[in-house]
Amino acid sequence: MEIQQETSVADSTASSLSETDVGQRPPLLEVRDLTKSFGGLRAVDHCSFQVEQGTITGLIGPNGAGKTTVFNLMTGFIPPDSGRILLGGQDIGHLRPDQIFARGLCRTFQIPREHGTMSVLENLMLVPPGQSGEHWWNALLRPGRVRAEEARHLDKAREVLEYLQLTPVRHEYAANLSGGQKKLLEMGRMLMADPQIVLLDEPAAGVNRTLLQSIVRNIQALSRERGITFLLIEHDMNMVMNLCDPVIVMSEGRKLAEGAPDTVRGDPAVLEAYLGGQYAAAAG
Structure with missing residues:
Protein backbone atom coordinates (compact mmCIF):
# COMPACT_ATOMS: atom_id res chain seq x y z
CA MET A 1 0.00 0.00 0.00
CA GLU A 2 1.39 3.37 -0.99
CA ILE A 3 0.13 5.68 1.73
CA GLN A 4 1.27 8.86 0.00
CA GLN A 5 0.32 7.89 -3.53
CA GLU A 6 -2.64 9.96 -4.69
CA THR A 7 -3.46 7.93 -7.78
CA SER A 8 -3.97 4.57 -6.07
CA VAL A 9 -6.89 2.29 -6.73
CA ALA A 10 -8.36 3.26 -3.34
CA ASP A 11 -8.19 6.94 -4.35
CA SER A 12 -10.06 6.17 -7.55
CA THR A 13 -12.67 4.35 -5.50
CA ALA A 14 -13.00 7.30 -3.13
CA SER A 15 -13.39 9.63 -6.11
CA SER A 16 -16.14 7.51 -7.61
CA LEU A 17 -17.88 7.40 -4.24
CA SER A 18 -17.99 11.18 -4.08
CA GLU A 19 -19.60 11.33 -7.51
CA THR A 20 -22.35 8.82 -6.74
CA ASP A 21 -25.33 9.20 -4.46
CA VAL A 22 -24.46 7.03 -1.45
CA GLY A 23 -28.08 6.11 -0.93
CA GLN A 24 -28.28 4.49 -4.39
CA ARG A 25 -25.65 1.82 -3.62
CA PRO A 26 -26.09 -1.39 -1.65
CA PRO A 27 -24.88 -0.98 1.95
CA LEU A 28 -21.37 -2.15 2.74
CA LEU A 29 -22.41 -3.41 6.18
CA GLU A 30 -25.92 -4.37 7.21
CA VAL A 31 -27.44 -5.58 10.48
CA ARG A 32 -30.84 -7.26 10.11
CA ASP A 33 -33.10 -7.97 13.10
CA LEU A 34 -30.12 -8.78 15.32
CA THR A 35 -30.70 -10.09 18.85
CA LYS A 36 -28.40 -11.10 21.69
CA SER A 37 -29.27 -11.97 25.29
CA PHE A 38 -27.08 -12.65 28.31
CA GLY A 39 -29.14 -14.67 30.74
CA GLY A 40 -32.32 -12.69 31.28
CA LEU A 41 -30.86 -9.46 29.84
CA ARG A 42 -31.53 -8.72 26.18
CA ALA A 43 -28.59 -6.52 25.21
CA VAL A 44 -29.53 -6.28 21.51
CA ASP A 45 -33.23 -6.40 20.70
CA HIS A 46 -34.16 -6.88 17.02
CA CYS A 47 -31.72 -4.19 15.94
CA SER A 48 -31.42 -3.24 12.26
CA PHE A 49 -29.34 -0.61 10.50
CA GLN A 50 -27.05 -0.11 7.51
CA VAL A 51 -23.64 1.45 6.96
CA GLU A 52 -23.21 2.85 3.46
CA GLN A 53 -19.89 2.59 1.69
CA GLY A 54 -17.66 5.65 1.97
CA THR A 55 -19.42 7.15 4.99
CA ILE A 56 -18.25 8.03 8.49
CA THR A 57 -21.24 6.80 10.48
CA GLY A 58 -21.72 7.56 14.18
CA LEU A 59 -23.33 5.11 16.60
CA ILE A 60 -24.44 6.81 19.80
CA GLY A 61 -26.55 6.10 22.86
CA PRO A 62 -26.21 5.86 26.63
CA ASN A 63 -24.22 3.22 28.46
CA GLY A 64 -26.11 -0.05 28.20
CA ALA A 65 -27.74 0.79 24.88
CA GLY A 66 -26.06 -2.22 23.23
CA LYS A 67 -23.52 -0.43 21.04
CA THR A 68 -20.40 -2.38 22.03
CA THR A 69 -22.36 -5.63 22.00
CA VAL A 70 -23.32 -4.89 18.38
CA PHE A 71 -19.63 -4.32 17.61
CA ASN A 72 -18.75 -7.64 19.24
CA LEU A 73 -21.44 -9.39 17.19
CA MET A 74 -20.34 -7.80 13.92
CA THR A 75 -16.71 -8.79 14.47
CA GLY A 76 -17.40 -12.37 15.55
CA PHE A 77 -16.32 -12.05 19.17
CA ILE A 78 -19.72 -13.32 20.29
CA PRO A 79 -22.37 -15.17 18.22
CA PRO A 80 -25.83 -13.65 17.66
CA ASP A 81 -28.92 -15.40 18.99
CA SER A 82 -30.76 -14.50 15.80
CA GLY A 83 -30.62 -12.07 12.91
CA ARG A 84 -28.07 -11.55 10.16
CA ILE A 85 -24.88 -9.55 9.64
CA LEU A 86 -23.99 -8.85 6.02
CA LEU A 87 -20.69 -7.51 4.69
CA GLY A 88 -20.87 -6.65 1.02
CA GLY A 89 -24.05 -8.70 0.81
CA GLN A 90 -22.42 -11.82 2.28
CA ASP A 91 -23.52 -13.24 5.63
CA ILE A 92 -20.62 -13.12 8.10
CA GLY A 93 -22.58 -13.88 11.29
CA HIS A 94 -21.17 -17.41 11.48
CA LEU A 95 -17.51 -16.52 10.87
CA ARG A 96 -14.62 -16.35 13.36
CA PRO A 97 -13.01 -12.97 14.14
CA ASP A 98 -9.93 -13.80 12.04
CA GLN A 99 -12.10 -14.72 9.06
CA ILE A 100 -14.05 -11.48 9.35
CA PHE A 101 -10.77 -9.55 9.68
CA ALA A 102 -9.49 -11.23 6.50
CA ARG A 103 -12.59 -9.95 4.65
CA GLY A 104 -11.66 -6.37 5.45
CA LEU A 105 -13.72 -5.58 8.55
CA CYS A 106 -11.43 -4.33 11.33
CA ARG A 107 -12.07 -2.82 14.74
CA THR A 108 -10.43 -0.94 17.57
CA PHE A 109 -11.25 -1.12 21.27
CA GLN A 110 -12.09 1.55 23.82
CA ILE A 111 -9.00 0.41 25.73
CA PRO A 112 -6.23 -0.15 23.15
CA ARG A 113 -4.87 -3.69 22.99
CA GLU A 114 -1.32 -3.05 21.87
CA HIS A 115 1.55 -5.51 22.44
CA GLY A 116 3.18 -3.45 25.16
CA LEU A 177 2.89 5.55 24.52
CA SER A 178 0.30 8.07 25.64
CA GLY A 179 -3.39 7.20 25.33
CA GLY A 180 -3.70 9.20 22.11
CA GLN A 181 -0.60 7.64 20.59
CA LYS A 182 -1.97 4.18 21.38
CA LYS A 183 -5.17 5.09 19.52
CA LEU A 184 -3.07 6.19 16.54
CA LEU A 185 -1.11 2.93 16.75
CA GLU A 186 -4.38 0.98 16.57
CA MET A 187 -5.29 2.97 13.49
CA GLY A 188 -1.88 2.12 12.03
CA ARG A 189 -2.42 -1.57 12.68
CA MET A 190 -5.68 -1.35 10.77
CA LEU A 191 -3.98 0.35 7.84
CA MET A 192 -1.55 -2.54 7.65
CA ALA A 193 -4.58 -4.77 6.97
CA ASP A 194 -5.97 -2.66 4.07
CA PRO A 195 -9.53 -2.64 5.50
CA GLN A 196 -12.81 -1.98 3.73
CA ILE A 197 -14.51 -0.80 6.91
CA VAL A 198 -13.22 0.11 10.36
CA LEU A 199 -15.24 -0.03 13.58
CA LEU A 200 -13.91 2.50 16.09
CA ASP A 201 -14.90 2.05 19.74
CA GLU A 202 -14.67 5.46 21.44
CA PRO A 203 -11.59 6.85 19.66
CA ALA A 204 -11.77 10.05 21.77
CA ALA A 205 -11.73 8.29 25.16
CA GLY A 206 -8.66 9.23 27.22
CA VAL A 207 -7.15 11.33 24.43
CA ASN A 208 -5.96 14.93 24.86
CA ARG A 209 -7.43 17.53 22.53
CA THR A 210 -4.31 17.92 20.38
CA LEU A 211 -4.03 14.21 19.59
CA LEU A 212 -7.81 13.98 19.20
CA GLN A 213 -7.62 16.55 16.42
CA SER A 214 -4.96 14.41 14.76
CA ILE A 215 -7.18 11.32 15.04
CA VAL A 216 -10.14 13.19 13.54
CA ARG A 217 -8.02 14.49 10.65
CA ASN A 218 -6.75 10.99 9.94
CA ILE A 219 -10.26 9.52 9.93
CA GLN A 220 -11.41 12.22 7.50
CA ALA A 221 -8.38 11.78 5.26
CA LEU A 222 -8.63 7.99 5.18
CA SER A 223 -12.30 8.22 4.29
CA ARG A 224 -11.75 10.86 1.62
CA GLU A 225 -8.48 9.66 0.10
CA ARG A 226 -8.57 5.89 0.65
CA GLY A 227 -12.30 5.21 0.48
CA ILE A 228 -12.30 3.52 3.89
CA THR A 229 -15.71 3.34 5.57
CA PHE A 230 -15.97 4.07 9.30
CA LEU A 231 -18.53 3.20 11.95
CA LEU A 232 -17.70 4.70 15.32
CA ILE A 233 -19.08 4.59 18.83
CA GLU A 234 -18.43 7.83 20.64
CA HIS A 235 -19.72 9.78 23.65
CA ASP A 236 -18.03 13.06 22.61
CA MET A 237 -21.03 14.65 20.94
CA ASN A 238 -19.07 17.57 19.50
CA MET A 239 -16.84 15.09 17.71
CA VAL A 240 -19.79 13.02 16.47
CA MET A 241 -21.78 16.01 15.20
CA ASN A 242 -18.81 17.48 13.35
CA LEU A 243 -17.36 14.24 11.97
CA CYS A 244 -20.20 11.79 11.31
CA ASP A 245 -22.96 11.70 8.72
CA PRO A 246 -25.23 9.85 9.23
CA VAL A 247 -25.67 9.34 12.98
CA ILE A 248 -27.48 6.26 14.35
CA VAL A 249 -28.96 6.40 17.85
CA MET A 250 -29.48 3.23 19.89
CA SER A 251 -31.67 2.79 22.97
CA GLU A 252 -32.31 -0.41 24.93
CA GLY A 253 -30.75 -2.57 22.25
CA ARG A 254 -32.68 -1.07 19.32
CA LYS A 255 -32.24 1.70 16.80
CA LEU A 256 -34.11 4.76 18.06
CA ALA A 257 -33.27 7.29 15.33
CA GLU A 258 -31.05 7.83 12.31
CA GLY A 259 -30.21 10.77 10.09
CA ALA A 260 -27.92 13.66 9.39
CA PRO A 261 -26.36 15.33 12.47
CA ASP A 262 -28.76 18.28 12.35
CA THR A 263 -31.75 15.94 12.08
CA VAL A 264 -30.63 13.82 15.02
CA ARG A 265 -29.70 16.91 17.02
CA GLY A 266 -33.23 18.25 16.53
CA ASP A 267 -35.06 15.06 17.47
CA PRO A 268 -36.82 15.70 20.82
CA ALA A 269 -36.38 12.11 22.03
CA VAL A 270 -32.66 12.17 21.22
CA LEU A 271 -32.18 15.57 22.81
CA GLU A 272 -33.89 14.48 25.98
CA ALA A 273 -32.26 11.10 26.34
CA TYR A 274 -28.75 11.47 24.92
CA LEU A 275 -27.51 14.86 23.85
CA GLY A 276 -28.53 17.01 26.79
CA GLY A 277 -29.41 20.64 27.14
CA GLN A 278 -26.35 21.99 25.35
CA TYR A 279 -28.00 21.15 22.00
CA ALA A 280 -31.58 22.03 22.91
CA ALA A 281 -31.08 25.75 22.35
CA ALA A 282 -29.47 25.14 18.96
CA ALA A 283 -32.32 22.86 17.94
CA GLY A 284 -34.86 25.48 18.99
Whole structure:
Protein backbone atom coordinates (compact mmCIF):
# COMPACT_ATOMS: atom_id res chain seq x y z
CA MET A 1 0.00 0.00 0.00
CA GLU A 2 1.39 3.37 -0.99
CA ILE A 3 0.13 5.68 1.73
CA GLN A 4 1.27 8.86 0.00
CA GLN A 5 0.32 7.89 -3.53
CA GLU A 6 -2.64 9.96 -4.69
CA THR A 7 -3.46 7.93 -7.78
CA SER A 8 -3.97 4.57 -6.07
CA VAL A 9 -6.89 2.29 -6.73
CA ALA A 10 -8.36 3.26 -3.34
CA ASP A 11 -8.19 6.94 -4.35
CA SER A 12 -10.06 6.17 -7.55
CA THR A 13 -12.67 4.35 -5.50
CA ALA A 14 -13.00 7.30 -3.13
CA SER A 15 -13.39 9.63 -6.11
CA SER A 16 -16.14 7.51 -7.61
CA LEU A 17 -17.88 7.40 -4.24
CA SER A 18 -17.99 11.18 -4.08
CA GLU A 19 -19.60 11.33 -7.51
CA THR A 20 -22.35 8.82 -6.74
CA ASP A 21 -25.33 9.20 -4.46
CA VAL A 22 -24.46 7.03 -1.45
CA GLY A 23 -28.08 6.11 -0.93
CA GLN A 24 -28.28 4.49 -4.39
CA ARG A 25 -25.65 1.82 -3.62
CA PRO A 26 -26.09 -1.39 -1.65
CA PRO A 27 -24.88 -0.98 1.95
CA LEU A 28 -21.37 -2.15 2.74
CA LEU A 29 -22.41 -3.41 6.18
CA GLU A 30 -25.92 -4.37 7.21
CA VAL A 31 -27.44 -5.58 10.48
CA ARG A 32 -30.84 -7.26 10.11
CA ASP A 33 -33.10 -7.97 13.10
CA LEU A 34 -30.12 -8.78 15.32
CA THR A 35 -30.70 -10.09 18.85
CA LYS A 36 -28.40 -11.10 21.69
CA SER A 37 -29.27 -11.97 25.29
CA PHE A 38 -27.08 -12.65 28.31
CA GLY A 39 -29.14 -14.67 30.74
CA GLY A 40 -32.32 -12.69 31.28
CA LEU A 41 -30.86 -9.46 29.84
CA ARG A 42 -31.53 -8.72 26.18
CA ALA A 43 -28.59 -6.52 25.21
CA VAL A 44 -29.53 -6.28 21.51
CA ASP A 45 -33.23 -6.40 20.70
CA HIS A 46 -34.16 -6.88 17.02
CA CYS A 47 -31.72 -4.19 15.94
CA SER A 48 -31.42 -3.24 12.26
CA PHE A 49 -29.34 -0.61 10.50
CA GLN A 50 -27.05 -0.11 7.51
CA VAL A 51 -23.64 1.45 6.96
CA GLU A 52 -23.21 2.85 3.46
CA GLN A 53 -19.89 2.59 1.69
CA GLY A 54 -17.66 5.65 1.97
CA THR A 55 -19.42 7.15 4.99
CA ILE A 56 -18.25 8.03 8.49
CA THR A 57 -21.24 6.80 10.48
CA GLY A 58 -21.72 7.56 14.18
CA LEU A 59 -23.33 5.11 16.60
CA ILE A 60 -24.44 6.81 19.80
CA GLY A 61 -26.55 6.10 22.86
CA PRO A 62 -26.21 5.86 26.63
CA ASN A 63 -24.22 3.22 28.46
CA GLY A 64 -26.11 -0.05 28.20
CA ALA A 65 -27.74 0.79 24.88
CA GLY A 66 -26.06 -2.22 23.23
CA LYS A 67 -23.52 -0.43 21.04
CA THR A 68 -20.40 -2.38 22.03
CA THR A 69 -22.36 -5.63 22.00
CA VAL A 70 -23.32 -4.89 18.38
CA PHE A 71 -19.63 -4.32 17.61
CA ASN A 72 -18.75 -7.64 19.24
CA LEU A 73 -21.44 -9.39 17.19
CA MET A 74 -20.34 -7.80 13.92
CA THR A 75 -16.71 -8.79 14.47
CA GLY A 76 -17.40 -12.37 15.55
CA PHE A 77 -16.32 -12.05 19.17
CA ILE A 78 -19.72 -13.32 20.29
CA PRO A 79 -22.37 -15.17 18.22
CA PRO A 80 -25.83 -13.65 17.66
CA ASP A 81 -28.92 -15.40 18.99
CA SER A 82 -30.76 -14.50 15.80
CA GLY A 83 -30.62 -12.07 12.91
CA ARG A 84 -28.07 -11.55 10.16
CA ILE A 85 -24.88 -9.55 9.64
CA LEU A 86 -23.99 -8.85 6.02
CA LEU A 87 -20.69 -7.51 4.69
CA GLY A 88 -20.87 -6.65 1.02
CA GLY A 89 -24.05 -8.70 0.81
CA GLN A 90 -22.42 -11.82 2.28
CA ASP A 91 -23.52 -13.24 5.63
CA ILE A 92 -20.62 -13.12 8.10
CA GLY A 93 -22.58 -13.88 11.29
CA HIS A 94 -21.17 -17.41 11.48
CA LEU A 95 -17.51 -16.52 10.87
CA ARG A 96 -14.62 -16.35 13.36
CA PRO A 97 -13.01 -12.97 14.14
CA ASP A 98 -9.93 -13.80 12.04
CA GLN A 99 -12.10 -14.72 9.06
CA ILE A 100 -14.05 -11.48 9.35
CA PHE A 101 -10.77 -9.55 9.68
CA ALA A 102 -9.49 -11.23 6.50
CA ARG A 103 -12.59 -9.95 4.65
CA GLY A 104 -11.66 -6.37 5.45
CA LEU A 105 -13.72 -5.58 8.55
CA CYS A 106 -11.43 -4.33 11.33
CA ARG A 107 -12.07 -2.82 14.74
CA THR A 108 -10.43 -0.94 17.57
CA PHE A 109 -11.25 -1.12 21.27
CA GLN A 110 -12.09 1.55 23.82
CA ILE A 111 -9.00 0.41 25.73
CA PRO A 112 -6.23 -0.15 23.15
CA ARG A 113 -4.87 -3.69 22.99
CA GLU A 114 -1.32 -3.05 21.87
CA HIS A 115 1.55 -5.51 22.44
CA GLY A 116 3.18 -3.45 25.16
CA THR A 117 6.56 -5.22 25.28
CA MET A 118 7.06 -4.82 21.52
CA SER A 119 8.03 -1.65 19.70
CA VAL A 120 5.56 0.46 17.74
CA LEU A 121 7.15 -0.76 14.51
CA GLU A 122 6.98 -4.40 15.61
CA ASN A 123 3.28 -3.99 16.44
CA LEU A 124 2.67 -2.99 12.83
CA MET A 125 4.81 -5.75 11.38
CA LEU A 126 2.70 -8.39 13.14
CA VAL A 127 -0.52 -7.45 11.36
CA PRO A 128 -0.31 -8.68 7.74
CA PRO A 129 -1.93 -12.14 7.64
CA GLY A 130 -0.43 -15.25 6.08
CA GLN A 131 3.21 -14.25 6.46
CA SER A 132 5.62 -16.84 5.07
CA GLY A 133 7.95 -16.47 8.04
CA GLU A 134 5.27 -17.85 10.36
CA HIS A 135 6.23 -21.36 9.15
CA TRP A 136 9.69 -22.63 10.03
CA TRP A 137 10.02 -24.55 6.77
CA ASN A 138 9.77 -21.38 4.74
CA ALA A 139 12.53 -19.78 6.78
CA LEU A 140 14.64 -22.88 6.12
CA LEU A 141 13.73 -23.65 2.50
CA ARG A 142 12.67 -20.25 1.14
CA PRO A 143 14.72 -17.64 3.03
CA GLY A 144 14.77 -15.28 0.04
CA ARG A 145 10.99 -15.27 -0.16
CA VAL A 146 10.69 -14.58 3.57
CA ARG A 147 13.22 -11.72 3.42
CA ALA A 148 11.50 -10.12 0.41
CA GLU A 149 8.10 -10.33 2.10
CA GLU A 150 9.43 -8.82 5.33
CA ALA A 151 11.04 -6.00 3.36
CA ARG A 152 7.67 -5.17 1.75
CA HIS A 153 5.95 -5.18 5.13
CA LEU A 154 8.69 -2.97 6.58
CA ASP A 155 8.32 -0.44 3.78
CA LYS A 156 4.56 -0.39 4.31
CA ALA A 157 4.93 -0.02 8.09
CA ARG A 158 7.30 2.93 7.63
CA GLU A 159 4.79 4.62 5.32
CA VAL A 160 2.00 4.09 7.87
CA LEU A 161 4.16 5.52 10.66
CA GLU A 162 4.96 8.57 8.57
CA TYR A 163 1.32 9.03 7.60
CA LEU A 164 0.20 8.96 11.26
CA GLN A 165 3.21 11.00 12.45
CA LEU A 166 4.42 8.18 14.68
CA THR A 167 7.88 7.85 13.14
CA PRO A 168 9.64 9.52 16.11
CA VAL A 169 8.33 6.79 18.47
CA ARG A 170 8.72 3.83 16.09
CA HIS A 171 11.29 2.09 18.36
CA GLU A 172 9.48 2.93 21.61
CA TYR A 173 7.78 0.16 23.55
CA ALA A 174 4.05 0.41 22.80
CA ALA A 175 3.27 0.30 26.53
CA ASN A 176 5.09 3.62 26.97
CA LEU A 177 2.89 5.55 24.52
CA SER A 178 0.30 8.07 25.64
CA GLY A 179 -3.39 7.20 25.33
CA GLY A 180 -3.70 9.20 22.11
CA GLN A 181 -0.60 7.64 20.59
CA LYS A 182 -1.97 4.18 21.38
CA LYS A 183 -5.17 5.09 19.52
CA LEU A 184 -3.07 6.19 16.54
CA LEU A 185 -1.11 2.93 16.75
CA GLU A 186 -4.38 0.98 16.57
CA MET A 187 -5.29 2.97 13.49
CA GLY A 188 -1.88 2.12 12.03
CA ARG A 189 -2.42 -1.57 12.68
CA MET A 190 -5.68 -1.35 10.77
CA LEU A 191 -3.98 0.35 7.84
CA MET A 192 -1.55 -2.54 7.65
CA ALA A 193 -4.58 -4.77 6.97
CA ASP A 194 -5.97 -2.66 4.07
CA PRO A 195 -9.53 -2.64 5.50
CA GLN A 196 -12.81 -1.98 3.73
CA ILE A 197 -14.51 -0.80 6.91
CA VAL A 198 -13.22 0.11 10.36
CA LEU A 199 -15.24 -0.03 13.58
CA LEU A 200 -13.91 2.50 16.09
CA ASP A 201 -14.90 2.05 19.74
CA GLU A 202 -14.67 5.46 21.44
CA PRO A 203 -11.59 6.85 19.66
CA ALA A 204 -11.77 10.05 21.77
CA ALA A 205 -11.73 8.29 25.16
CA GLY A 206 -8.66 9.23 27.22
CA VAL A 207 -7.15 11.33 24.43
CA ASN A 208 -5.96 14.93 24.86
CA ARG A 209 -7.43 17.53 22.53
CA THR A 210 -4.31 17.92 20.38
CA LEU A 211 -4.03 14.21 19.59
CA LEU A 212 -7.81 13.98 19.20
CA GLN A 213 -7.62 16.55 16.42
CA SER A 214 -4.96 14.41 14.76
CA ILE A 215 -7.18 11.32 15.04
CA VAL A 216 -10.14 13.19 13.54
CA ARG A 217 -8.02 14.49 10.65
CA ASN A 218 -6.75 10.99 9.94
CA ILE A 219 -10.26 9.52 9.93
CA GLN A 220 -11.41 12.22 7.50
CA ALA A 221 -8.38 11.78 5.26
CA LEU A 222 -8.63 7.99 5.18
CA SER A 223 -12.30 8.22 4.29
CA ARG A 224 -11.75 10.86 1.62
CA GLU A 225 -8.48 9.66 0.10
CA ARG A 226 -8.57 5.89 0.65
CA GLY A 227 -12.30 5.21 0.48
CA ILE A 228 -12.30 3.52 3.89
CA THR A 229 -15.71 3.34 5.57
CA PHE A 230 -15.97 4.07 9.30
CA LEU A 231 -18.53 3.20 11.95
CA LEU A 232 -17.70 4.70 15.32
CA ILE A 233 -19.08 4.59 18.83
CA GLU A 234 -18.43 7.83 20.64
CA HIS A 235 -19.72 9.78 23.65
CA ASP A 236 -18.03 13.06 22.61
CA MET A 237 -21.03 14.65 20.94
CA ASN A 238 -19.07 17.57 19.50
CA MET A 239 -16.84 15.09 17.71
CA VAL A 240 -19.79 13.02 16.47
CA MET A 241 -21.78 16.01 15.20
CA ASN A 242 -18.81 17.48 13.35
CA LEU A 243 -17.36 14.24 11.97
CA CYS A 244 -20.20 11.79 11.31
CA ASP A 245 -22.96 11.70 8.72
CA PRO A 246 -25.23 9.85 9.23
CA VAL A 247 -25.67 9.34 12.98
CA ILE A 248 -27.48 6.26 14.35
CA VAL A 249 -28.96 6.40 17.85
CA MET A 250 -29.48 3.23 19.89
CA SER A 251 -31.67 2.79 22.97
CA GLU A 252 -32.31 -0.41 24.93
CA GLY A 253 -30.75 -2.57 22.25
CA ARG A 254 -32.68 -1.07 19.32
CA LYS A 255 -32.24 1.70 16.80
CA LEU A 256 -34.11 4.76 18.06
CA ALA A 257 -33.27 7.29 15.33
CA GLU A 258 -31.05 7.83 12.31
CA GLY A 259 -30.21 10.77 10.09
CA ALA A 260 -27.92 13.66 9.39
CA PRO A 261 -26.36 15.33 12.47
CA ASP A 262 -28.76 18.28 12.35
CA THR A 263 -31.75 15.94 12.08
CA VAL A 264 -30.63 13.82 15.02
CA ARG A 265 -29.70 16.91 17.02
CA GLY A 266 -33.23 18.25 16.53
CA ASP A 267 -35.06 15.06 17.47
CA PRO A 268 -36.82 15.70 20.82
CA ALA A 269 -36.38 12.11 22.03
CA VAL A 270 -32.66 12.17 21.22
CA LEU A 271 -32.18 15.57 22.81
CA GLU A 272 -33.89 14.48 25.98
CA ALA A 273 -32.26 11.10 26.34
CA TYR A 274 -28.75 11.47 24.92
CA LEU A 275 -27.51 14.86 23.85
CA GLY A 276 -28.53 17.01 26.79
CA GLY A 277 -29.41 20.64 27.14
CA GLN A 278 -26.35 21.99 25.35
CA TYR A 279 -28.00 21.15 22.00
CA ALA A 280 -31.58 22.03 22.91
CA ALA A 281 -31.08 25.75 22.35
CA ALA A 282 -29.47 25.14 18.96
CA ALA A 283 -32.32 22.86 17.94
CA GLY A 284 -34.86 25.48 18.99
